[in-house]
Amino acid sequence: MTLAKQFNTTESTRVRDPMEERFLTEKEVAHRQGRSVKTLQNQRVSGGGIPFLKLGGAVRYRLSDVIAWEESCFFLSTSSGPSSKPKTPDGASSRAAHSKF
Template sequence: MEIATMQQDPLPNRPPRYLRTPEAARFLGLSGRTLEKHRTFGSGPAYRKIGGRVVYRLEDLQLWAEASARQSTSDPGTSVARRPGRPAKLVSR
């Protein structure tokens, strides 16, 4: 599902739609675990905790995905959306 092909919300005055992690991951074409890693490293879309549950606003998912747009493989981009990685290991000498 491409974001560019999505239609605007036909009912702009209704409350925002919230998705749980599995739904949000499917929407983005990622695994739930990848989305959890992004959340851990602070590189993912904005989320909320409601009643102990993590939820994502549909608009935040779209904005995060759009921030990752690139024109070429050499385009470094300016967004913070990046692939989660492992934290750097401390090396003692």
Template sequence: MSTRHLNQKQLAERWGISPKTLERWRWLGQGPKFLKLGGRIAYRLEDIEAFEEQQLRQVTGSAAAASPTPAVPHQSAWPEQTPRRIGRSVPA
């Protein structure tokens, strides 16, 4: 018995999402389990299928229904905790 793996690009293609989305999910602790082998990311097919199974829904209008992607709060490019520097402040 051999375990089949998909890399980030293959999984992104399977789900029709950006590879960057998978990177963000890993950083946030969302999405399917993954392996990091010699600096490369791999997803076991059994973990992918388990994650897909968890995302199955029967009703879309119910409060219990969720989207097919993990519930990740919207992350803007500039989180509010990050101070923005619009211009230089000049000491008086």
């Protein structure tokens, strides 16, 4: 499964001109999500986090990937099962889109 499919990053959520894409630092993403930079670093090592770019020694996140990842974490309640999770634009449930099977 590609990262674009895994995190529901489609052509409609991506900026068409790469020169117009906004890139965020890990500090900006951590602040945006109320998480620590260390959590983002751990997710980059273990996987399952937001897709990232490594440009030289600098880590950057595309804003479109951050938004797609955040939307994939959306639940209607703490007891939500796969059926109550919002649908992706292609009609599949978000949980099904992340299934490892």
